[in-house]
Amino acid sequence: MRPGQKIEMHPTEQMPLVGILGAGQLGRMLALAGYPLGLRFRFFDPAPDAPAGQLAEHFVADYTDEDALRRFAQGVDVFTYEFENVPVEAVRFLSRFAPVYPPPAALEAAQDRLSEKTLFRHLGIPTPPFAPVDTREQLDDAVRAIGLPAVLKTRRFGYDGKGQRVLRTTNDVESAWQALGGVPLILEGFIPFEREVSVLAVRSRTGETAFYPLVENHHRDGILRLSLAPAQSSIFSHQSSISNLHSLACDYASRLVAALDYVGVLAIEFFVQEGRLLANEMAPRVHNSGHWTIEGAATSQFENHLRAVLGWPLGATAMRGLAAMLNLIGALPDAQAVLALPGAHLHLYGKAPRPGRKLGHITLQAEDRESLYNLLEQARPIADL
Numbered sequence: 001m002r003p004g005q006k007i008e009m010h011p012t013e014q015m016p017l018v019g020i021l022g023a024g025q026l027g028r029m030l031a032l033a034g035y036p037l038g039l040r041f042r043f044f045d046p047a048p049d050a051p052a053g054q055l056a057e058h059f060v061a062d063y064t065d066e067d068a069l070r071r072f073a074q075g076v077d078v079f080t081y082e083f084e085n086v087p088v089e090a091v092r093f094l095s096r097f098a099p100v101y102p103p104p105a106a107l108e109a110a111q112d113r114l115s116e117k118t119l120f121r122h123l124g125i126p127t128p129p130f131a132p133v134d135t136r137e138q139l140d141d142a143v144r145a146i147g148l149p150a151v152l153k154t155r156r157f158g159y160d161g162k163g164q165r166v167l168r169t170t171n172d173v174e175s176a177w178q179a180l181g182g183v184p185l186i187l188e189g190f191i192p193f194e195r196e197v198s199v200l201a202v203r204s205r206t207g208e209t210a211f212y213p214l215v216e217n218h219h220r221d222g223i224l225r226l227s228l229a230p231a232q233s234s235i236f237s238h239q240s241s242i243s244n245l246h247s248l249a250c251d252y253a254s255r256l257v258a259a260l261d262y263v264g265v266l267a268i269e270f271f272v273q274e275g276r277l278l279a280n281e282m283a284p285r286v287h288n289s290g291h292w293t294i295e296g297a298a299t300s301q302f303e304n305h306l307r308a309v310l311g312w313p314l315g316a317t318a319m320r321g322l323a324a325m326l327n328l329i330g331a332l333p334d335a336q337a338v339l340a341l342p343g344a345h346l347h348l349y350g351k352a353p354r355p356g357r358k359l360g361h362i363t364l365q366a367e368d369r370e371s372l373y374n375l376l377e378q379a380r381p382i383a384d385l
Contacts (some may be wrong), residue, residue, distance in 0.1 A: 006205055006311020007077055015039055019076035019098070020088065022028055023050035025349035026082035026286050027360065031055045033302035044072045051350040052082075063090040074098035080264060080309050084110045084284055085157060085278060101205070101309040106284040108259070113155045113186045113281070119280045121253040127279050129273070131186040136177055141172060142187040149190035152176045154183055162222070166190065191278060193271035195246070197231050197251035199287040201253035202265045202304045205311035209257065210304070212297060212317045214246040215289050219268070223356070225385055226376075227325040229296055232369065244286045248277050256282065265290070265305040275369070288327065288358075295345050295363045296323030319367055324374045326383040328360040333382045338362055341370075341378055 006120035007016050015038040020027045031041045031052060040255040041056040048060045062085060063067030071077075081091065081099040084107060091104045109115050113130075120127045131142035133152065135202075143150065146172070154163035167187075169180070195218065200212040216231035217224055231242050253268055265339035267287030270277040290301040299307075299315025307314050331353050338346045341364070363382055366372035 016064045016077040017042060017075055018070060018306065018309070019079045020043065020052070020082055021063070021079065021094075022082035022260075023047070023052035023081055025051055025351070027052035028055060028080065028349060029291075029302045029347075030063075030286065033300055034306045037303070037306065039306060040073065041385075042076060044069070049352075054350050059246070063087045066093060070097075070278075078309050080305070081107070081283075082236075082285055085340065094133065097341045099265075102265065102266070102284040103261060106260045106262055106266070110282055110284045111156055113153055114184070117188075118187070118283060119256075123252075123259055125252045125255060125279045126276060128191050129189040133187050133188050136181065136182050138277050139173065139177055139181075139185070141187045143167065143170070146187055146189045151188045151190055153188065154178055154180055155184050155186050156184070160280055162266070164222075175242075179305060191273055193273050193278070195231070195272045196269060196280070197249070197272055198227075198267055198269045198278075199246070199249035199253055200265055200267050200287060200290045200293075200301055201250070202301070202308050202314060202317075203255055203262050203351075204308040204309055204314055205263050208314050209254065209315045210317045211250045211253065212290060212293060212301065213319055214242060214249055215292070222290050223329060223357075223358075225325070225327050225329065227292055228253075228372075229292045229319065229323045229325070232384070235248070241346075245272065245275075245277060253275065264308050265301050289325075292323040292325040292363050293317075294347070295321065295365055296320055321367045322369060324364040324372055324376050324379075326362045326364070326376075326379055326385055327384055328362065330355045330357060330359070331384065332359055333362070333384075337382050339381075341375055343375060344379065 017040045019042050021044050023043035028051050039304045043052050046062050051320040054099045077099050079094050088104050088108050091100050109119050114132050117127050117130045129146045133139045133142050139356050140324040149168045152165045196217045200217050213230035216228040218226040240293045265286045267283040269280045286301050287303050293300040338344050351359050364375045
């Protein structure tokens with residue numbers, strides 16, 4: 001099959017088989033979005049209890065196991081992945097059997113914070129100041145160049161606040177180095193931002209592109225706890241309107257998807273500072289800040305990702321009223337209390353509770369901001385927010 005060629009199906013043929021690397025909650029929600037379209041799914045994940053394995057065939061093996069990957073690949077029409085720490089080598093190996101989207105170049109860039117920030121800078125997308133750190137001497141040089149406060153991060157495998165330390169004074173430098181040194185690092189300037197926002201872009205194999213509204217995100221302990229869709233101009237101290245920021249975010253996302261010849265959903269997280277957007281990071285996959293789209297948009301991010309990787313027409317991204325998404329972290333809520341809220345939708349991922357683990361989410365829908373905030377206040381204690 002040629003790159004960019006869409007998968008054509010006829011009524012008498014079996015529907016496409018989608019192979020997904022990773023069988024976590026994102027893979028689970030991809031399958032749930034794809035089954036109404038008649039799609040079939042197969043998962044590959046080293047964890048035997050991965051939640052998507054409850055929904056489809058699940059190959060349990062290490063991502064470096066080429067024999068297992070070869071068996072997994074048999075009969076698959078297109079591959080995708082649900083998290084960005086899949087080894088690039090595994091993705092390239094699978095590309096011998098069927099197309100893989102998003103492309104390996106996007107995965108490779110997103111796996112290394114230095115490569116990611118360098119790509120942003122190359123495309124004219126503003127970022128906080130940054131510098132590579134491989135030695136203690138380089139850390140001192142970077143601190144002098146960037147100044148304090150700053151954030152020292154591992155270049156790879158950090159997520160949900162892991163693998164980073166905030167340096168507020170020179171006294172913090174040595175302890176941060178002792179905690180993180182020994183692996184490639186990056187020092188980034190600490191940004192006194194007004195809000196964190198994200199945008200979801202989706203691009204098909206045919207080149208068709210669409211964007212979801214700009215979303216406002218709130219974190220606690222480095223983990224996303226709440227997303228509000230769309231973000232509201234009243235929350236920002238600067239006079240720049242949300243529509244201007246959304247246009248800017250879509251422009252930056254357009255540069256990325258064009259440069260990477262991207263296919264699928266791409267999320268970009270930004271800091272908002274005095275009417276500017278500073279890119280923090282990108283995720284080459286469906287994203288936690290887009291879970292509200294299942295009920296809150298005409299077409300969910302999960303369905304549109306599948307449409308994109310298959311080369312099918314994209315669905316509309318318009319909102320259905322206003323929405324909020326609350327992550328359920330560490331403990332399960334009282335399901336009846338959630339469902340008693342008007343406009344509330346409960347999603348549980350089939351995962352055993354443990355501290356810091358994402359177990360599910362609640363989506364709230366309302367027609368106006370006041371109604372949404374009233375619902376949100378009722379849902380906060382239920383979700384321990």
